Amino acid sequence: MAVTIKQLGWKPFFQSQLTLDELETSFPARISKIYRTKAVIWNERGKQEVDIGLFSEIRNIAVGDWLLMPNEGERPLRILERQSELRRKVAGTRVDKQLIAANVDTLFIVSSCNQDFNESRIERFLVLAAEANITPVIVLTKADLIDDPEQFKQTARELHRDVAIEYVDARTSESVEPLKRWCGEGETVVLVGSSGVGKSTLINSIADVNQRTLEIRENDEKGRHTTTSRSLHLLKGGGLFVDTPGIRELQLTDSEKGIEDTFDDVVQFFGQCKFRNCQHKVEKGCAILAAIESKELDVRRWHSYLKLQDEQTQYTKNIAEKRDDARQLSRMYKSTMREIKKRKKR
DSSP, rough: OOOTTHHHTTTTHHHTTTHHHHHHHHHEEEEEETTTTTEEEEETTEEEEEEGGGSSSSOOTTTEEEEEEESSSSSSEEOOOOSEEEEEEEEOOOOEEEEEEOOOSEEEEESSSSTTTOOHHHHHHHHHHHHTTEEEEEEEEGGGSSSOOHHHHHHHHHTTTSSSSOOTTTTTTTTGGGGGGOOOOOOOEEOOOOOTHHHHHHHHHHBBBBOOOOOTTTTOOOOSSOOOOOOEEEEETOEEEEEEOOSSOOBSSHHHHHHHHHHHHHHHTTTTTSSSTSSSSSOOOOOOHHHHHHTTSHHHHHHHHHHHHHHHHHHHHHHHHHHHHHHHHHHHHHHHHHHHHHHHHH
């Protein structure tokens, strides 16, 4: 299917990074999928595969990236600077970052109106979007299965007063029509959410793709992963979707700004305590405790904020420890090499 570079999300931000010489000797292409040893790139000429081994930094590529490709040859010249990037900490104890997608405009945070609905999980995705300066939209699926979906919408509204919220029956195109205002030509949207919330069904309703869906387990209303790799899809209306596997564990990386922006209802009370070194635990004159007591601040929100901040502190500490270990290893290596040289001279 022939597409224009504008339909693929090309913007003046990327155009400004090219020199006159590059405009004559190369062309831009966008990564639409990464799997095994290949990356699929998409441009006005169509789709082609590129060996991942040809990239100078294999770990620093993501679906949604714009590449500069030579008119002759297969080796990518460089990855263009990203307008935005979604990233998370890899699962487990390691502190490495994992790229989810690049150059995204809108984040659809998908949650179903059942046992999957989890305020803390949605807050994490809101922090992710705020840190990346991406517009978040909370999409509540399976609204057709309950009598009063408005209760879920109201609860989601309390998480961030400025975020857009839509509830849909993902199986019908009429129901998902309100989402299309974020899916205009060249606009890139990412879907995130746990398995079984209806992401694949949602894509089937608004995108020109047909993804296999899996049944929900009756005992816990959870599903299995339908999507196993990230991929970029062109929508009927001209926008683009980046589909992602269900995310069971979302650990944030450095997200101080995202936390502050998402929890502005908490942050507004900072600086109002009687004592500057207030720990917000038992101190008299604590503005946080007073706000909780008067119901101005939800205690769940306060605990959620503290949990995310504690994770940030631990993440920063782990990064510092990793750097210290690397420096010690480097010093030990240099010391060993010096000792080897001394022995050779003897």
